[in-house]
Amino acid sequence: MSECVERPSRRILLKTLAGGAGLALAGSRIGEVLAQGVAPAVVTADKLRPQLPGGVMSGDVTATSGIVWSRADRPSRMIVEYSTSERFQTFERRIGPAALESSDFTARIDLTGLPPGADLYYRVRFQDLANEKALSEPVTGRLRTAAVSPAKPVTFVFSGDEAGQGWGINERFGGYRVYEAMRRESPDFFIHSGDQIYADGPIQSEVKLPDGTLWTNLVTEAKSHVAQTLDDYRGAFAYNQLDANKRRLMAEVPFLVQWDDHEVRNNWYPGQQIGAAEKRYTTRAASLLAARAKQAMFEYNPFRINQLDPEQVYRGFQFGPLLDVFMLDERSYRGPNSPNRQTRLDDESAFLGPQQTAWLKASLKNSRATWKVIASDMPISLVVPDANPDVPKGTYEAWANADDGAPSGRELELAEILRFIKRENIENVVWVTADVHYAQATHYDPSRAKFTEFKPFWEFVGGPINAGTFGPNDLDTTFGPELRYVSVPKDNPQNQSPAARQQYYGRAKIDPASRAMTVSLHDLDGKSLWEVTLNPEA
Numbered sequence: 066m067s068e069c070v071e072r073p074s075r076r077i078l079l080k081t082l083a084g085g086a087g088l089a090l091a092g093s094r095i096g097e098v099l100a101q102g103v104a105p106a107v108v109t110a111d112k113l114r115p116q117l118p119g120g121v122m123s124g125d126v127t128a129t130s131g132i133v134w135s136r137a138d139r140p141s142r143m144i145v146e147y148s149t150s151e152r153f154q155t156f157e158r159r160i161g162p163a164a165l166e167s168s169d170f171t172a173r174i175d176l177t178g179l180p181p182g183a184d185l186y187y188r189v190r191f192q193d194l195a196n197e198k199a200l201s202e203p204v205t206g207r208l209r210t211a212a213v214s215p216a217k218p219v220t221f222v223f224s225g226d227e228a229g230q231g232w233g234i235n236e237r238f239g240g241y242r243v244y245e246a247m248r249r250e251s252p253d254f255f256i257h258s259g260d261q262i263y264a265d266g267p268i269q270s271e272v273k274l275p276d277g278t279l280w281t282n283l284v285t286e287a288k289s290h291v292a293q294t295l296d297d298y299r300g301a302f303a304y305n306q307l308d309a310n311k312r313r314l315m316a317e318v319p320f321l322v323q324w325d326d327h328e329v330r331n332n333w334y335p336g337q338q339i340g341a342a343e344k345r346y347t348t349r350a351a352s353l354l355a356a357r358a359k360q361a362m363f364e365y366n367p368f369r370i371n372q373l374d375p376e377q378v379y380r381g382f383q384f385g386p387l388l389d390v391f392m393l394d395e396r397s398y399r400g401p402n403s404p405n406r407q408t409r410l411d412d413e414s415a416f417l418g419p420q421q422t423a424w425l426k427a428s429l430k431n432s433r434a435t436w437k438v439i440a441s442d443m444p445i446s447l448v449v450p451d452a453n454p455d456v457p458k459g460t461y462e463a464w465a466n467a468d469d470g471a472p473s474g475r476e477l478e479l480a481e482i483l484r485f486i487k488r489e490n491i492e493n494v495v496w497v498t499a500d501v502h503y504a505q506a507t508h509y510d511p512s513r514a515k516f517t518e519f520k521p522f523w524e525f526v527g528g529p530i531n532a533g534t535f536g537p538n539d540l541d542t543t544f545g546p547e548l549r550y551v552s553v554p555k556d557n558p559q560n561q562s563p564a565a566r567q568q569y570y571g572r573a574k575i576d577p578a579s580r581a582m583t584v585s586l587h588d589l590d591g592k593s594l595w596e597v598t599l600n601p602e603a
Contacts, residue, residue, distance in 0.1 A: 115141045115191035115201040119306035122315035123208035124322065124367030126254060127382065128181040131208045131319060132367035133189065134173045136303075137164045137201070141191035143172040146203075147179075151186050163194060169299045171364045182212035182385070206316040209253050212385040218577050219388045222247045222318075223440070223525075224570035225258035225499025227305055229327065229532030230560050233268040233282035234308045241531040243568050244310035246591035248317055250572055253384065255318050256392075258499035258527065259325030259442035261366075262301040264292035264358060265345075266327070272562070280562050283307060291330070293348045298328075298361035306365075308531075322366045323378060323392045325442040325500055329358040332451045332462045334399050340455025355396075379421050381428050387575045389434040391425060393417060395442050402451045404459050405466035405474030416464060416475040426485050429494070435580045435601050437491065438573070441498045445479065445524055446507065446546040447538040449500070463500070465541035472516050476543055483519035483544070492602040494520070495582070497571060499528035503536040504552035504569035504586040506595060514545030523599065525584055527571040533560035534567035550586065550595040563589065 119136040126132075133145050143161030146153065164172040172191075179185055185208050193199035212219065224243060234240050247255060268288040272280040285307075287300020305311055326332050330339070330351060337351035348354055359376060362368075371377040378394035398418025400411075407414035417425065429437055443449065449463040461467065464475050472480040486494055505526040511517035524546075537551050552569055561567050568589035575582045585596035 111202075113196070114199050115139055115193050117189065117191065117201060117204045119303060119365075120312035120315055121187070121189045121204050121206040122320060122367050123187070123206060124320040125369040125380075125382070126208060126210055126319045128211040128213050128385070129179050130175060130177045131179065131185070131210060132173050132175050132369055133187055133206070133208070134171065134367040135189045135191070135204065136169070136171045136365075137191040138170060140165050140170070140194045141201070142194060143174060144190045144192060145174050145176070145187055147176055147185050147187040149180065149183055149185060153186065153188070164191060168364050169296075169361075173367060175369060179210050181210055182214060182217050184209050204316075208319045211253075211383060212387075215386045216577050217385060217387075219384050219575040220250065220252045220572065221254050221256060221390075222250055222252045222570055222572050223256040223258055223497045223499070224527040224530050225325070225442070226260040226502055226529035226532040227262065228268065228288075228301075229260065229263040229266055229502070229529060231266060231268055231272055231282070232280065232532055232562050233284070233288065233304070234531075235281055235563070236283060237281055238564060239310075241305075241308045241310045242563075242589045243530045243570050244308065244314045246587060246589060247570055248310070248314045249591055252318055252572070255314065255320050256390070256440050256497060257320055257322040258440060258497065259323050260327040260500065260528075260532070261322060261324065261362070262298075262305060263327045263532070264298055264301050265330045267291060268304075274562055274564060275558075278564075280564060291345045292358070293346065293354060295357040295360060298358045299364065302361055302365035320367060321382060321390065321392055321440070322362075322368070323394060323440060323442050324359075324362055324396055326396065326462075328362055329355045329396075332402060332453055332456075333396070334401050335397065337401065342454040379424065383434065386434060387577065387580065388436045388438065389428070389432045390438045390440060391428055392440045393425070393442065394421065399475075402456065402460050402462055403474070405461040405476075406468065407474045407477070410477040410481065414474050414477055416478050422478060422482065425482065429486060429491050430489050432491075435493055436575060436582055437494045439494065439496045441496055443500045444498045444505075444526055445496065445509070446541045446544055447501055447505075447526075448541050449538065465543070467539060467541055469542045470515055472543055476516075479544070480516050480518070483516075487518055487520050492520075493599075494522050495584075495599070496522065496524040497573075498524065498526050501526060501536050501538050502529045502532055502534050503557075503567065504528070504550070504571070504594070505537070505548065506550040506584070506586065506597065507546045508549055510545045510547065512545065513542070513547060515543050519544070523584070523597075525571050525586070527569055527586065529568055530570070531563055531568060533562065534565060535559050549597070552586065552594060566590075569594075
C-alpha cells in the first residue's frame with residue numbers, strides 16, 4: 066500500500082477539491098490535513114456539508130476488488146480512501162463519480178488491485194459540486210476480500226425479507242435486530258436472499274398487536290403507499306437504510322444481493338398485467354414497474370454492473386479454494402404464474418430461463434472450489450401459492466406445484482439442473498434461500514423422490530430479517546425432501562410481528578483444515594437454534 070498521495074497527484078487532488086474556488090489553505094497544508102483523514106476546515110457548519118444519509122456499503126467482492134457504495138444528499142463528487150491499516154497510516158485515494166439527481170445521488174467505486182484475503186478499511190467523502198469548499202465528514206467502513214489460501218476459513222450469513230407486512234423500523238424494539246446479530250458473527254460476507262424491500266407494503270406509524278400493545282414504526286412519505294414511480298422505489302430502499310443496525314452491518318460486511326418479488330410487487334412476473342381486483346395500482350404493467358424497481362435496486366446496492374448486460378442480476382463469486390457462490394435471478398426470465406403443470410420445458414414453464422440455466426451449469430462444472438453454494442431467492446420444495454386477488458386459485462409462484470409427482474412445470478428446469486450435477490459428478494452443492502418467512506433445513510435424497518436422477522443435497526432457509534412470520538408451508542415431495550428442522554410449529558399464527566421474536570438468519574462456516582461446512586440457523590438476537598456439519602465428498 067503506497068503513501069497517501071504522490072506529489073503530482075496532490076496537485077490534481079487540490080484542483081479537484083478546490084475546483085478553482087480559491088481555497089484559503091495552501092496546497093501543502095491541504096495534503097497534510099487530508100493525509101490525517103480530516104476534511105479541510107473551510108466549511109464547518111454541518112448543514113453546509115454534504116450528508117451521507119444511507120451510510121456506506123461494500124459488496125460484490127472478489128479476491129482483489131470490491132465495490133464501495135454511498136449516497137449523498139446533493140449533487141457532489143465521491144472520494145474514497147482505503148488502507149490495510151485501520152488508522153490509515155498509509156492509504157490510496159480514488160476520485161469517484163458525481164452523485165447526481167439521475168441516480169438519486171448514489172455513487173459507487175470499484176476498488177481494484179486489492180490484496181487477497183485482507184481486511185480493507187475505507188472512508189467515503191462527498192465534495193459539494195455547487196460549493197466546492199464544502200466536503201462531507203468522512204464515513205468509514207470495512208470490507209474483506211476473498212481469500213485465495215486454503216488456510217483461510219470462510220464464514221457467511223444469509224437471510225431475506227425486510228420491512229414486510231407493515232412491520233417497519235421500530236426503534237423501541239431495537240430496530241432490525243437480525244442485522245446486529247449477523248454483524249456480531251463477523252462474517253466475510255452477507256447473502257441478501259431477496260425481498261430487500263416491500264414495495265407493495267405501506268407502513269403506518271402504529272399497528273395494534275393481538276395483546277393490545279402497539280408496534281410503532283418509523284414512517285416516511287415514500288412508504289405510505291405502494292411504490293409505482295422510480296422515486297417511490299428509491300424511497301423504499303432509502304427507508305431500510307434508516308435502520309442503525311443495517312447501516313452498521315453495511316459498513317462492516319460486504320453484501321451479495323439478489324431480488325425476489327417484493328422489490329416490485331407481490332408475485333410479479335414479466336409481461337403481467339395487474340388485474341382490476343387489485344385497486345391500489347394505477348400502473349398496471351408489471352414489466353414497467355419492474356424496470357423502475359430494478360433501476361432503484363441497482364442504484365441502492367453495491368452491484369458490479371455487467372458491461373455486456375447492464376440489467377443482469379445473476380452472477381458468481383469465488384472465495385478461494387473452499388467456496389464458490391452463485392446468485393440466481395428467479396424473476397427476470399420466468400414464465401407466467403400458472404397451475405405449474407406443463408409437461409415440457411418452454412417459455413411458459415421457465416423459471417431461470419435457458420441462458421441463466423446454461424450459465425449455472427457451466428459455472429458449476431468449472432468450479433474447483435470444495436463447496437458450491439447456490440443462492441436461490443425461492444425455496445425448492447415448499448409450496449408457495451400465488452394468492453393475489455387478481456389470479457385464480459391453484460396458481461403457484463415458486464418451483465413446486467403441490468402434486469407430489471414426477472417433475473412438471475417449473476420443476477422440469479430444476480430436474481434438468483440436478484440431473485446435470487449428477488452426470489458431471491459435481492460434489493458438495495448446497496442451496497440457501499429465504500422468501501417464506503421462517504427458518505428451515507431440508508435434506509434431499511433420491512431414495513425418497515419421484516425423480517431420482519440427482520445427488521443428495523441440502524437446502525437451508527433463512528428470514529425474515531424484519532417482516533411478518535408465516536408458515537410452515539406445505540411440502541412437495543417430487544425431489545425427496547426430508548425436513549430436519551422447522552423454526553415454527555404447524556399451528557403457528559400467521560403474520561406474527563417481529564415482537565414474537567420469530568425472525569431468523571443462517572450462518573455457514575467452512576473449516577480450512579477439514580473443509581467441513583457447519584450450517585446453523587439463528588434467531589433475531591443470534592441464538593443458535595439448530596446446526597449441522599457437512600463433510601465434503603471427494
